[in-house]
Amino acid sequence: MSLNELYQEVILDHNKRPRNFGRIEGATHEAQGYNPLCGDRVAVFLHVDADRIADVAFEGSGCAISKASASLMTDRVKGCTVDEVRDLFTRFQRMVTAPPDEAVEDLGKLSVLAGVREFPVRVKCASLAWHTLKAALDKRPSASTE
């Protein structure tokens, strides 16, 4: 697989201009995520209103994959119910950890990250934001990819 498929336009765009980047004052849920292997850090903030993600934002420093994944994630989960988000977490994990030659579910825009399967060391970069989001929903303060 060529590098172009990992660092696609969409990913590069979300890395350069991350969506929903910043904090939420008065967030109802928040968590910190850290990937000790490479130093990626992300903080996810949520405003949950009547079981729906009314607002979501993230901050962090990390590689292009981790930042793009966080950005794509926040775009996708805004407006979803908490149950929908938990389900999406499981489906995203399945997609990025499936063997490279296996067909995977089409997750819309999130599918741009399917290519990360061919770079096993980078899978954790893609999933850090999701682990952190889950920790926030579970009311745990922090998440790690270990």
Added chain:
Amino acid sequence: MSGEGPRAPGTVQSGGPAGTTTAERVLAPFDVQRVRRDFPILRRLVRGRPLTYLDNAATTQKPQAVLDALTGYYTGYNANIHRGVHLLSELATAAHDAAREKARAFLNAPSTREIVFTRNSTEGINLVAHAFGRLRLREGDEVVISAMEHHSNIVPWQLVCAERGARLRVAPIDDAGELILEELEALIGPRTRIVAVTHMSNALGTINPIEAIVELAHAGGVPVLVDGSQAAYHMPVDVQALGADFYVATGHKLYGPTGIGILYGRASLLEDMPPFLGGGDMIRSVTFEGSTWNDLPHKFEAGTPDIGGAIALGAALDYISGIGLAAIARHEADLLAYATDRVAALPGVRIVGTARRKASILSFVMEGAHPHDIGTIVDQEGVAIRTGHHCAQPVMERFGVPATARASFAMYNTREDVDALVAALQRVQAVLG
């Protein structure tokens, strides 16, 4: 150059009256292609490209002689050492003893009694921290390290200080990545029991003035442990000249296999220190009422050692000595200078670690490109560098970066390797825009 007859290549004749000419050897050019032929792995492709291996600070590749020594042991005379009365055991014991003598000579230690084989540098430092800690560290005592240490020269001391109620003090480094000697001196006081410092930083490439540090410490009656993991394969090391009380090195960086390391320890200290690991071979006698310890260095070598590893390490030390560390150092210095110039010239690149005395290591950050992305993209070009915190999180913190990209040179690297690195970095900038 009037007819004085043929000269050996690489020599010049100094002037002088007829009949009194002297031949002076000039430094022979380092034949890196000749060296590369000894390393079979350098011929392989990575992602369809030639391998450009620039991760030597993490581990080095192995010459055929080392690989042959390892298989030679297992095919020819594999047996457990020290007490067997059969031939294979005698041969294995002799080869293992010979390897220890090679390690002694390599570091110019006074005696093989002062050469302990370990698994790696980390184990060597743990051995000293725990055994010396048990001997000398009391509540309120202090251990001094530097701010540029690898985790392996931080964590063992943290563990032992916590156990003994002692305090860890850290000598700061400046923005160039150099140790501030006056600050180190100020930290050495009446409660200091040991100073532990790296000879050469794996994250920054800084070479520390060990003789000066030892002088400071010894003036206060304080012994010094030196982490030579990086230094030992980039420059000649003489533990007596340095004055170090303990010196650790690791085989897999010395062009040897993983799983074998060297700890040099001053005999007087090793004699007084209690054992680290207990078991077979480190005892003289065992009863259920009590046991007595074996002589040095065996007191600190419990259980069956990595016999093949030690023998292969011996072959590696022979290989290095055959080429000469001074020649290797000059070759690597040229590469580091060339690489520093070319990489620093790339837009948005900042070199991390700019000490006046450095070797082999080029750490850098690139604007708009996280080291992790740099590493993945250059890997696609067959270039192997390391990205991350390099087991030196405090160093990353000090320089305000989450991670760096690090290229590191060894005896088989070439200017072409540097050019490949730079081309790959230009690719990174093209991809990440």
